[in-house]
Amino acid sequence: MVDMSNSSQPRMHRRPFSVVTQTGFTEMAVICFVLLYAPLVPLVVYSFNAGSSLAFWEGFSFRWYVAAWNNEMVKDVTIRSVYLASVASVIATCLATLAALGTTRTKPYKGLTAIYAMINQPLMVPEIVTAVALLILFAGIKQATDYHGMAYLIIAHTAFCIPFAYLPIHARLEGMDLTLETAAADLYATPWQTFRRVTLPLAWPGILAGGILAFVISLDDVIITQLVKSPGQNTLPTYMLGQLRRVITPEVNAIASVLLAVSVVMVTIFFFLNRKNK
Amino acid sequence: MSAHGQPAPTQVAASEDRAGFTAEAARQTEVRRHVLLSTPALIVLFCAASGPLLIMLVYSFLSAGPYGGIEWKFSIDGWFNVFMQRDIFNDTLSIADAHVSILWRSIKLSLLTTFTCFVLGFPTAYFIATRPPDKRNLWLFFVTIPFWTNLLIRTFAIMELIRNKGVINTALTSFGLIDEPIQMLYTDFAVMVGMTYVYLPLMVLPIYASMEKLDFRLVEAGYDLYATRFKVLMRIIVPLVKPGIVAGSILVFIPALGAYVTPRILGGGLHMMLGNLIGLQFGQGRNWPLGAALSLTLLALVMVALLIYVRGANKSEAGRHG
Numbered sequence: 001m002v003d004m005s006n007s008s009q010p011r012m013h014r015r016p017f018s019v020v021t022q023t024g025f026t027e028m029a030v031i032c033f034v035l036l037y038a039p040l041v042p043l044v045v046y047s048f049n050a051g052s053s054l055a056f057w058e059g060f061s062f063r064w065y066v067a068a069w070n071n072e073m074v075k076d077v078t079i080r081s082v083y084l085a086s087v088a089s090v091i092a093t094c095l096a097t098l099a100a101l102g103t104t105r106t107k108p109y110k111g112l113t114a115i116y117a118m119i120n121q122p123l124m125v126p127e128i129v130t131a132v133a134l135l136i137l138f139a140g141i142k143q144a145t146d147y148h149g150m151a152y153l154i155i156a157h158t159a160f161c162i163p164f165a166y167l168p169i170h171a172r173l174e175g176m177d178l179t180l181e182t183a184a185a186d187l188y189a190t191p192w193q194t195f196r197r198v199t200l201p202l203a204w205p206g207i208l209a210g211g212i213l214a215f216v217i218s219l220d221d222v223i224i225t226q227l228v229k230s231p232g233q234n235t236l237p238t239y240m241l242g243q244l245r246r247v248i249t250p251e252v253n254a255i256a257s258v259l260l261a262v263s264v265v266m267v268t269i270f271f272f273l274n275r276k277n278k
Numbered sequence: 279m280s281a282h283g284q285p286a287p288t289q290v291a292a293s294e295d296r297a298g299f300t301a302e303a304a305r306q307t308e309v310r311r312h313v314l315l316s317t318p319a320l321i322v323l324f325c326a327a328s329g330p331l332l333i334m335l336v337y338s339f340l341s342a343g344p345y346g347g348i349e350w351k352f353s354i355d356g357w358f359n360v361f362m363q364r365d366i367f368n369d370t371l372s373i374a375d376a377h378v379s380i381l382w383r384s385i386k387l388s389l390l391t392t393f394t395c396f397v398l399g400f401p402t403a404y405f406i407a408t409r410p411p412d413k414r415n416l417w418l419f420f421v422t423i424p425f426w427t428n429l430l431i432r433t434f435a436i437m438e439l440i441r442n443k444g445v446i447n448t449a450l451t452s453f454g455l456i457d458e459p460i461q462m463l464y465t466d467f468a469v470m471v472g473m474t475y476v477y478l479p480l481m482v483l484p485i486y487a488s489m490e491k492l493d494f495r496l497v498e499a500g501y502d503l504y505a506t507r508f509k510v511l512m513r514i515i516v517p518l519v520k521p522g523i524v525a526g527s528i529l530v531f532i533p534a535l536g537a538y539v540t541p542r543i544l545g546g547g548l549h550m551m552l553g554n555l556i557g558l559q560f561g562q563g564r565n566w567p568l569g570a571a572l573s574l575t576l577l578a579l580v581m582v583a584l585l586i587y588v589r590g591a592n593k594s595e596a597g598r599h600g
Contacts, residue, residue: 020408020494022401022511029405032398036424036478039435042445046438054438055448095319102315109309115316121327126536126580128553129573133330135560136337136570139347159326162319213426220428223538223553227560237430244434244543253438256431263427270426271419 040260047253054250064254073239074255081219081236084150088157089165089214095158096165096214097207101199104173105181122160130160131227138228148230156228157218164217165210168274172206209273216266219259331577338570346564356567360575377555377572384552385579387466387541388534391473392481395530396523398474399481403522404515406482407489418486425479433540436472437463440544464546472544473534480533481526488522528587532580552576 042054047065051058068074096119103115122130138152180202184194222237229238236259243252341353363374406417424432439445440462447459462468492515500510516523538553545551550558556576559569 020497022404022507022515025401025404028398028401032402032478032482033420035398035475036421039432039439039475040424042438043431043435053443054441055443055445091322095322099316099319102312102317106308106312109312111313115313115320118320118323118328119316121323124532124580124584125327125331126532126553126576128536128538128556129334129577130327130330132556132560132569132573133334134326136566137330137333155322155326159322162323166319216426220430222430227557237428240430240434241539241543244437248438252434256428256434259428260431264423267423267426271422275415 043253044257044260047250047257049250049253052249054248054253064250065258067249067251068254068258071251074236077234077236077239080150080233084153084157084235085215085218087154088161088218089211091154091158092161092214092218093165093169093207093211096162096210097169097203099162100166100169100173100203100206104170105176105178119166120163123163127160127223131224134224135227142230150233152228152230153225153233153235156224157221160221160224161214161218165214168209168213169203169206172203172209176202205273209270212266212270212273216263216270220263334570334573338567338574340567342565342567346560346566348566353567356565356571359565359568360571380550380552380555381575383466383549384535387470387473387551388531388537390470391477391534392527392531394470394474395478395481396527399478399526400485400523403482403485403489403519406486407492408494414490418483421479421482421486425483429476430539430543432476433472433543436468436475437543440468440471463544464549466545466549468544469537469541469549469551472540473537476540477530477534480529484525484529485519485522488519488525492518524587524590528583531583535579535583536576 046054046057048060048062049056049058050061050063099115099119103112103119134152134156138156142148142152176199180198181194184198185191189197220237221235222241225235226238226241229235234242236255240252240255337348338356339352339354340348341351341355343349359374360377361374362371364371402421406414406421409417437444441447442459442461442463444463446462447456450456451459496514496518497510500514505513536553537551538557541549541551542554542557545554552572553576556569556572559565559572
């Protein structure tokens, strides 16, 4: 299927023009790739600026990284962000794995479409709408119980991470060979042994990919966190959003650059995990 | 059964019945087990995604409390205020201009963003799909990286670029091309550029997914029949990748319509979009029923877009089989 497009390529040399090119398309694609990356260049470059301007270059220095590192506030919100993303992504991945097991490896059953719709709901409803709805619900609970802890953020993040964790796990299980499990059962493996020794190892790359995706999504979230958090529960993104209202120094660039690097590393790992899947 | 010779017809029916019955029961157990496995995830999603929407629906029909929150008294003021306003002095009704203009801006900017993303994204998807298969993944990877990097950071990058003291204005001033910085930040244009930038990968990826399946021998056949490049594009390529184009447009349009972070940073207070108006009702504005009604309005708009998509997808599916 994939190779179809290439069937014309050997002949390309004999033709006066390439079959696959369209006028201006390659140029447009180059522009597109440049546009995707160009705005990030000054962001990273000026994080190393020795001066406090974001547009005048005054020499190279790690000054703003040191400043960010020594900023107690930044430390505090970073720890909270990582804690929240870790807890939410682990719970979401476990739940998504169970749900993926429950929606694959059998003939479609009644209600399957409803389950799909429910799992994918956070992807379809605009985030601001979910955020406002959660604010309404949690405000009531906060008033009734006087509990203002992290549980609200953890539940909210877990919920919107589930579809992201679910997608790669589901894709992995969908493509899995069912006969292996049947073979295990034939060899007198208990259902648990079959799961532990056959299903889980085969699904593992998908589960890992789903976990990484959920982690990145939780780490990046702004809107839901902003509306659900109690005072003093800033995460790194909401802290940065707050900083944008003040005079911006390259310190924000430094934090952004680090966050950017973390995302790139995570996505790269995800990319290679997924490639192995295929 | 064959060892016993030909069994009586009633016996066959009975045993088949029993076999059917046990198969049915086994199937039921299996389905129950599958549903049970999905239940924990569904409970969390109900508590923190679907359920709250229902509560919001209720809240949209209550009265606004004086300091935010609500009073448990039925009222349609929330919905009423979405489009209408009552003059505080002479009690006359008029259309809420501010809300209508924000709604119009949201739709206009989302459509423009979708269009710009298409103009940039379609050739890019085509470019990737026509690379050798082993190179395609790498190009795709370059599209995916910005997709998974923090939206706030990418918006922030655009802001630093177009600020009055930003990179572009500073460069232009220092080259003597302009005396005064060009006001780009806090305009509709800035919001559109920002949204195009952050949602562009969402256009490229689905179009590429369709394009990858495209049989380029059809393109060749088009040329053999003396079609021009443009004709091949319009008559062969575009119709065949239409599902990807529709999916990409929906994937860009929906988040753009509900955008909050990008218009807040790049549009400022004067160039709000629907998402910001909603957020405002739970902040300084403090009118929860109105906020709930506005949220549901946004949700309805999204559902309309999704319905159009589903109908379009079904139609193109039917067209392919027919």
